[in-house]
Amino acid sequence: MSAFRLFATRAFCGVPVKSVRPSVNLVTNDEQLCLQSRFTAVTRLFSSRPHNSKVPQVATWEPVPQDQLPTPPQISADLVDKLERLALVDFRTKQGLACLEKAIQFADQLHVVDTSGVEPMDSVLEDRTLYLRDDTVTEGDCAEELLRLSKNTVEEYFVAPPGKKKTEYISFETKVLIIMTVHYSDDE
Amino acid sequence: MVVSCVAASELLYRMNKQIIILYPKNLCIIRRISTTSSQWHVQPQPRARSAPHHLVGVVGLEIHAQVNSNTKLFSSSPVCFSAPPNSLVSFFDASLPGTLPVLNRRCVEAAVMTGLALNCTINRKSLFDRKHYFYADLPAGYQITQQRQPIAVDGMMTYSRLEGKKGSQVIRRNVRIKQIQLEQDSGKSLHDDVHSQTLIDLNRAGVGLMELVMEPDMSCGEEAAAAVRELQLILQALGTCQGNMSEGQLRVDANVSVHRPGEPLGIRTEVKNINSVRYLARAIDYEIQRQIDVLQRGGTVQNETRAYDSKSGETIPMRDKEGLQDYRFMPEPNLPPLIVYEDNASLPTGIDACQAVVVQKIREGLPELPSVKRDRLVQTYGILPEHSFTLVNEDGLVEFFEAVLKATKKEPRKVIGWVTNELLGHLKQKDMSVAESPISPLALAELLELQETGHISSSVAKQVFQEMWRSSDKSPLHIIQEQDLGLVSDATQLHKICQKVVDLHPDEVNAIRSGNKKVLNKLMGLVQKETKGRADPLLVRAILQEKTS
Numbered sequence: 095m096s097a098f099r100l101f102a103t104r105a106f107c108g109v110p111v112k113s114v115r116p117s118v119n120l121v122t123n124d125e126q127l128c129l130q131s132r133f134t135a136v137t138r139l140f141s142s143r144p145h146n147s148k149v150p151q152v153a154t155w156e157p158v159p160q161d162q163l164p165t166p167p168q169i170s171a172d173l174v175d176k177l178e179r180l181a182l183v184d185f186r187t188k189q190g191l192a193c194l195e196k197a198i199q200f201a202d203q204l205h206v207v208d209t210s211g212v213e214p215m216d217s218v219l220e221d222r223t224l225y226l227r228d229d230t231v232t233e234g235d236c237a238e239e240l241l242r243l244s245k246n247t248v249e250e251y252f253v254a255p256p257g258k259k260k261t262e263y264i265s266f267e268t269k270v271l272i273i274m275t276v277h278y279s280d281d282e
Numbered sequence: 283m284v285v286s287c288v289a290a291s292e293l294l295y296r297m298n299k300q301i302i303i304l305y306p307k308n309l310c311i312i313r314r315i316s317t318t319s320s321q322w323h324v325q326p327q328p329r330a331r332s333a334p335h336h337l338v339g340v341v342g343l344e345i346h347a348q349v350n351s352n353t354k355l356f357s358s359s360p361v362c363f364s365a366p367p368n369s370l371v372s373f374f375d376a377s378l379p380g381t382l383p384v385l386n387r388r389c390v391e392a393a394v395m396t397g398l399a400l401n402c403t404i405n406r407k408s409l410f411d412r413k414h415y416f417y418a419d420l421p422a423g424y425q426i427t428q429q430r431q432p433i434a435v436d437g438m439m440t441y442s443r444l445e446g447k448k449g450s451q452v453i454r455r456n457v458r459i460k461q462i463q464l465e466q467d468s469g470k471s472l473h474d475d476v477h478s479q480t481l482i483d484l485n486r487a488g489v490g491l492m493e494l495v496m497e498p499d500m501s502c503g504e505e506a507a508a509a510v511r512e513l514q515l516i517l518q519a520l521g522t523c524q525g526n527m528s529e530g531q532l533r534v535d536a537n538v539s540v541h542r543p544g545e546p547l548g549i550r551t552e553v554k555n556i557n558s559v560r561y562l563a564r565a566i567d568y569e570i571q572r573q574i575d576v577l578q579r580g581g582t583v584q585n586e587t588r589a590y591d592s593k594s595g596e597t598i599p600m601r602d603k604e605g606l607q608d609y610r611f612m613p614e615p616n617l618p619p620l621i622v623y624e625d626n627a628s629l630p631t632g633i634d635a636c637q638a639v640v641v642q643k644i645r646e647g648l649p650e651l652p653s654v655k656r657d658r659l660v661q662t663y664g665i666l667p668e669h670s671f672t673l674v675n676e677d678g679l680v681e682f683f684e685a686v687l688k689a690t691k692k693e694p695r696k697v698i699g700w701v702t703n704e705l706l707g708h709l710k711q712k713d714m715s716v717a718e719s720p721i722s723p724l725a726l727a728e729l730l731e732l733q734e735t736g737h738i739s740s741s742v743a744k745q746v747f748q749e750m751w752r753s754s755d756k757s758p759l760h761i762i763q764e765q766d767l768g769l770v771s772d773a774t775q776l777h778k779i780c781q782k783v784v785d786l787h788p789d790e791v792n793a794i795r796s797g798n799k800k801v802l803n804k805l806m807g808l809v810q811k812e813t814k815g816r817a818d819p820l821l822v823r824a825i826l827q828e829k830t831s
Contacts, residue, residue, distance in 0.1 A: 180608060182416070216409070216613035224618045226637060229352045229388035233372035234359030240368060240376050250367040251481035254418035256473065 158203045166199055337577065339570035340547055341506045342498035342537040345513065346491050347523040348467065348530070349392045355466050355490035356383035356426065363529050367483040375488040377422035382616050387639065389490035390433070392522035393464050394622060395644050396492055397434025399516050399651060400459045404641050407621055408433040410464075410614040415607070418482050419469035427493070429611050432463035433620065439496075440653060441512035443504065444668055452667045457509050458497040465491050492523070498537065498547065502570065503563030510534055511559050515652040515674065527558050534562055538569045540577065548573070548583060553597050555589040565590035569597050655680065663687070663694035672702045678716035679706065682723050689727030692734045700730065704747055720754035721747070729758040741815035742767045767816060773825075776809075776817060780825045783808045794830045802826055 174186055177194070185194070237250055246253040351361055359372040374381035397404050409431040412424040437459030445451045469487035471480050494513070500506045514532060517523040524531045539550035553569050556562045568590075573583050588597040623629050625642040650658075656670040659680065665673075673680045683701045687694055705726070709719060729750065733743040742762075749761045761767070783805055784791055793801045802823070809822050 176608065180610070217615050217618065220618050222618050223633060224385060224620050226387035226390065226639065227358065227384045229386055230358065231353055231360045232358040233374075234370045236373075237366070237368040237371065240371055240373075243376075243378075246479075248479075248481055250369070251472070251483060252368070252418075254471070254480040254482055256475075256478050256480050 158206050162206050163199060163202045164205055166195055169194060336542050337540045337574045338543055339501050339566070339573075340498045340539045340541060340550075341500040341502070341566055341570075342550075343494075343496040343500070343506060343510065344535045344537070345494040345496065345510070346467075346533040346535075347396075347494060347513075347517055347525070348532070349389045349464075349490035349492060350522055350524050350531075351386060351388045351392065351490055353386055353388075354488040355386055355389050355464065357488055358384070359488070361489050362485070365485055367481075368485060370485040371487065375421075375484055383426060383614075385617065385620065386490060387637075389464060390620065390622070390639050391644060392490075392520075393433045393462055393492050394639060394641060395520050395648065396494075396517065396522045397437065397462050398641070398645055398648060399520055400434075400437040400439050400462070400494075402434035402437030402459060402462060404434050404622060405431055406624070407431065407619050408464075409619050410617045411611050412614050414610040414612075417468070417471075418480055419471045419484070419487065421469070421484065421487065425466050425468065426614050426617070427465035428463035430613075432461040433622075434462040435460070437462070439509065439512065439516070441509045442653075442671070443508045444671060448668075450666070450668055452671075455499075455505065455508075457499045460495040460497050461493075462495075463493045465493055467491050498539070503566035506536060506566050507559045507563035510562060511675075512652065514559070518677070519649050519652055519655075521649075530557070533557075536562065536566050536569070538566055538573070539583070540570055540573045548577075549585050551583065551585065551597075552587045553590055554587060554600065555591075557592075561590060561592050564595055565597055568595060572597065663698075665695055665698045669698050669702055672706065673698075676706060676709075676716055682716055682719070685723035686727045686730070689724055690730045690734065692730045697730060700726065700747075704744070708751055721750050722754075725750060725754075725758065732758055732762065736818070738762060738767060739810075739815050739817070739819060741810070745815070773821065776813075776821055776825055779809055779812050779817070780822065780829060783812065784826070784829050791830050802830065805830075 169191060174191070178184060178186065185191070241247045241250065241252065244252045348361075349355070353359060354361060354372075354375065357372040357374040359375055360370050362370060372381075374383065394404055408428055410426050411429040413427050413429065414424040416423060439457050439459055440454055441457065443453045443455065445453050467486050467489040469482055469484040471482055473480055496509065500509060510532075514525040514527075517525045517532070526532065527534075534556050536553045536556065537550045538553055539548040541548040551569060551573070553565050556565050569588065576583055584599075587600045589600045590597050622639040622641055624640075626635055626640060629635060629638055629640070652674050656667070656674050659665060659670040659673060660667055673683055679701065682705070683697065686697055686701065690697065705719065705721065709716065726747075729743060729746055732738050732746075733740060738746065746758050746761050746767060749765070750756065750758060756764075787805065787808070790801045790805055794805075805826050806819065806822055809817055809826070810819075
């Protein structure tokens, strides 16, 4: 999903595909840092051996040749319908569809990675013990505080639009704008 | 794309036209076939007409049982039924950014215990997943559930149905339990149509649920109701769920289809909005009949969700979520797999035994299950199976019955009627629970003891029972003395009364003398009427026999 968001942002700005690179690099670096610090913590806890990470110190980037990618998919009208409903975004425009196609192509690069013999994992913490808590009340009773966050309340209830009404979609441009704002404020 | 869209809609339009053109033809063909068949096979026609009667219902259930716990599944906020709106909500329940789920051990133990009671295999490792849907009372936009690997699988529950005219025939049936999964409950929405808004109460959001999936092994509403009732009793015996359907602690959705036995299952509908066991049976039977009617008329059953309307007794189609739901299941990244251990020996080093969920320990703590309890009652006390059902069905009634037995020498088979008819009848009439009974087991035992030792007759005992119900502070003996209800066993007094009855009914006396001994009972009844049921029946019989011989 984050790849799609990144891509959508760039595509909207009219930047060609290849220059997505720096921003992806940036993310990879972040993740690496994060992973490294976790692994270091683990080693410190359980052994005194010096840590030897398989994760490279510096990110590397190689563009995947077009011919190695699967053929670009045909996007059916049904699929557009479904995606609009799930994302609550109205993107049935030429530009929106082109963007989606490019996003799929971008993500398709993952198919090139050889994962044979590698067991999929849900998270890097999946071999850790899940902490189980006692059944004792320590939270709740903060209705006032929570209701203050809501734009609209009635007595002690949150107010939402009526459920029966058809959900309003926001336009593709608005969504991209939102994503851009989030993304760029993250960068800085 | 725009071009292809236009082309597609053009195509659709043409198809529609074709369907319209084809449709009458289809009708014609059908009619023609049916006329020929009736012309050629005059005899088999009634059989053909009755064939759809062989359609039978197939029922599977999805049951959501609220875990009976102090706090929610992933947060430490309290669980309570009718609290002020949004007063039981933590930051996590409101899904504020940065909050994380912390699993409640009690909920895991409850699910394991329920799994064991239903003969399930407990998965040593189970996983949590996110199920996405967009609804105002689900603030996170997803529910944490166990889609890929639930905590318990492949179980079996035995339940019994009482059949026959008096419900005296016990028929045992099995239903397979596909799985039990832990998941979060959603909040509640109140729709305000006047102001066209939805009010949201998140008190229920995040409460732990056990979703139990029962395979389609049932065939009618009665069976499904019996299965749910048995599950309810099991959950209540375990204490893992309070099982009150009207408060939503137990919610049942039924998957209903019809087919001819031996053929593949038909298209099913899902019936929701059922909030009592009685309505469950009615809703399912209505739905089975509706589907049979649809098929008999030559229609097809739609795969849809229907709601039960308890007022009209009908199921009505619910506006479905467009039939195109995509829950976008994904692994819950904030929760590592849940591991449970078979016994203390299998605990890895470094893990605290109090912190871990140990299956063996839970198995040892399993209480007596309802079916075992019923069998024990029948065997120990020699009561009828249907009485064992009545006893176990009512919370606290078994304990009451056993307490009475301890304090009286009266036979269990004679006590059972007092408990299941007199006591339960009075309780039901006043809509009271056994715990609220104004008559204690000891007081009832005292009353029965007085009857057993011949101090009072059985009709007087019932009279005293009524009085005890009204004024619970009075002992049976006190009431008997106060109202002079003691048995009349003064021979001279009884002789006088009997003589009077004999004198007034010469026809009956003649009948007895000419051999019809049954008429004696009528005279006995008349004597009891005179004495307001206080005469010693054995003495009266002896006197009357003497006088009519």
